[in-house]
Amino acid sequence: MKEHKTVYDRYRRAxxxxxxxxxxxxKEEYYNSHKDNIDKYIRxxxxxxxxxxxxxxxxxxxxxxxxxxxxxxxxxxFNQKSIKEEINQIxxxxxxxxxxxxxxxxxxxxxxxxxxxxxIARGEKPSVKMxxxxxxxxxxxxxxxxxxxxxxxxxxxxxxxxTER
Numbered sequence: 001m002k003e004h005k006t007v008y009d010r011y012r013r014a015x016x017x018x019x020x021x022x023x024x025x026x027k028e029e030y031y032n033s034h035k036d037n038i039d040k041y042i043r044x045x046x047x048x049x050x051x052x053x054x055x056x057x058x059x060x061x062x063x064x065x066x067x068x069x070x071x072x073x074x075x076x077x078f079n080q081k082s083i084k085e086e087i088n089q090i091x092x093x094x095x096x097x098x099x100x101x102x103x104x105x106x107x108x109x110x111x112x113x114x115x116x117x118x119x120i121a122r123g124e125k126p127s128v129k130m131x132x133x134x135x136x137x138x139x140x141x142x143x144x145x146x147x148x149x150x151x152x153x154x155x156x157x158x159x160x161x162x163t164e165r
Contacts, residue, residue, distance in 0.1 A: 007037040
């Protein structure tokens with residue numbers, strides 16, 4: 001905006017008098033020769049007025065808002081780290097529970113069906129069953145992903161060992 005301001009100011013001060021037309025410096029000619037810069041300035045000025053409510057650039061106000069937003073971002077990043085740690089702990093617990101269930105031969109489908117029957121007995125809506133089924137699908141998906149990752153990395157290590165020989 002600053003780079004186009006001088007061109008716009010000259011255009012605004014230009015006049016359409018007969019003397020300026022004779023000298024070849026009419027307002028229309030100046031506009032035609034600097035049309036891009038003048039239009040960019042007018043567009044930037046209108047956007048600034050729409051966003052901030054005034055035509056002046058309030059740098060101090062923007063700096064304060066920038067600092068406030070940066071502190072908010074840093075707080076959110078800090079909170080995100082703690083949440084990720086909790087999620088990792090929860091995923092580890094889920095993994096351990098699944099391994100124990102496999103070791104003892106506990107079928108999760110039977111457990112879900114029992115929980116569903118208990119929910120109906122308590123008068124809860126059937127949407128509980130859908131939530132439990134979604135949970136079961138998620139567990140199966142995670143198991144498939146883990147198995148794929150183990151197989152994928154096992155194949156990578158065997159291929160790299162073969163190439164070393």
